[in-house]
Amino acid sequence: MxxxxxxxxxxxxxxxxxxxxxxxRGRAEVAVLARFFSGKAIFQPTQVWHSPLTRSRETxxxxxxxxxxxxxxxxxxxLLPEDEPQAFAERLQIYPHNRGDLAVVxxxxxxxxxxxxxxxxxxxxxxxxxxxxxxxxxxxSEGTHKKNGLTRWRTRWLITPELLAExx
Numbered sequence: 153m154x155x156x157x158x159x160x161x162x163x164x165x166x167x168x169x170x171x172x173x174x175x176x177r178g179r180a181e182v183a184v185l186a187r188f189f190s191g192k193a194i195f196q197p198t199q200v201w202h203s204p205l206t207r208s209r210e211t212x213x214x215x216x217x218x219x220x221x222x223x224x225x226x227x228x229x230x231l232l233p234e235d236e237p238q239a240f241a242e243r244l245q246i247y248p249h250n251r252g253d254l255a256v257v258x259x260x261x262x263x264x265x266x267x268x269x270x271x272x273x274x275x276x277x278x279x280x281x282x283x284x285x286x287x288x289x290x291x292x293s294e295g296t297h298k299k300n301g302l303t304r305w306r307t308r309w310l311i312t313p314e315l316l317a318e319x320x
Contacts, residue, residue: 153249153252153253153254153291153292154197154253154254154289154290154291154292154308155244155253155254155255155256155270155289155290155291155292155305156195156197156253156254156255156256156287156288156289157256157258157263157266157267157282157287157288157289157290158211158212158215158255158256158257158258158285158286158287159257159258159259159260159263159282159283159284159285159286160174160178160203160205160207160208160210160211160257160258160259160284160285161174161177161178161179161181161182161207161210161211161214161284161285161313162174162175162177162178162181162284162285163175163178163206163207171206172205172206172207173206173207173210174207174210174211174214178207178210178211178284178285179214180313181284181285181313182211182214182215182218182285183214183218184285184313184316184317185215185285185287185311185313185316186214186215186218186219187316188311188316189219190218190219194289194309195219195255195287195289196221196252196253197221197223197252197253197254197255198223198224198251198252198253198254199223199224199226199251199252199254199255200212200215200216200221200223200224200225200226200254200255200256200257201226201227201228201231201254201255201256201257202225202226202227202228202231202256202257202258203227203228203231203232203257203258203259204227204229204231204232205232205259208231208257208258208259209225209227209257211257211285212225212255212257213225215255215257228256230243231256231257231258231259231262232258232259232262233258233259233260233261233262234261234262235262237262237265237266237268237269237275238269238275238300240262240266241266241269241270241302242302244270244303245302245303249292260281260282261277263280263282263288264277264278264279264280264281264282265277267279267280267282267288267290268280269300269302270290270302270303270304270305271290271304271305271306271307272297273297273298273299273300273302273304274299274300283312283313283314284313285312285313286310286311286312286313287310287311287312288307288309288310289307289308289309289310290305290306290307290308291305291306291308292304292305293305293306
């Protein structure tokens with residue numbers, strides 16, 4: 153099973169709109185990701201989970217729409233910026249891996265701590281830092297972490313909209 157951890161794309165400042173929807177730049181970031189993923193078998197989740205915040209939901213919706221994916225979009229608790237990654241990692245433990253790949257759209261610093269917990273077995277700051285619109289794909293392994301019993305995940309790849317942007 154692949155787990156795609158996606159940080160929401162760029163949002164407008166809170167002073168402009170308290171709901172913080174995606175900005176034009178953010179929509180462009182999602183478009184760049186969608187163009188890259190289009191026609192490739194590297195991003196084909198069967199579900200997309202997102203935080204309840206507008207910028208996360210809009211990133212998930214826009215990406216799914218642009219890719220023409222027929223998948224469930226699920227507002228999921230435990231994905232807010234300051235949420236504890238351990239609780240979300242435990243939720244992944246019970247997610248049936250035979251249901252296909254999963255994409256999770258969330259926020260920093262939660263996603264970085266979650267990725268560290270899944271790969272290293274402990275949530276630490278700085279190991280994984282997600283730029284806006286970045287996608288980190290992890291692959292589940294057969295092993296578990298000795299200290300916490302969680303499934304051990306391996307890094308497959310990391311991509312950011314800046315890496316894919318066309319140079320003019």
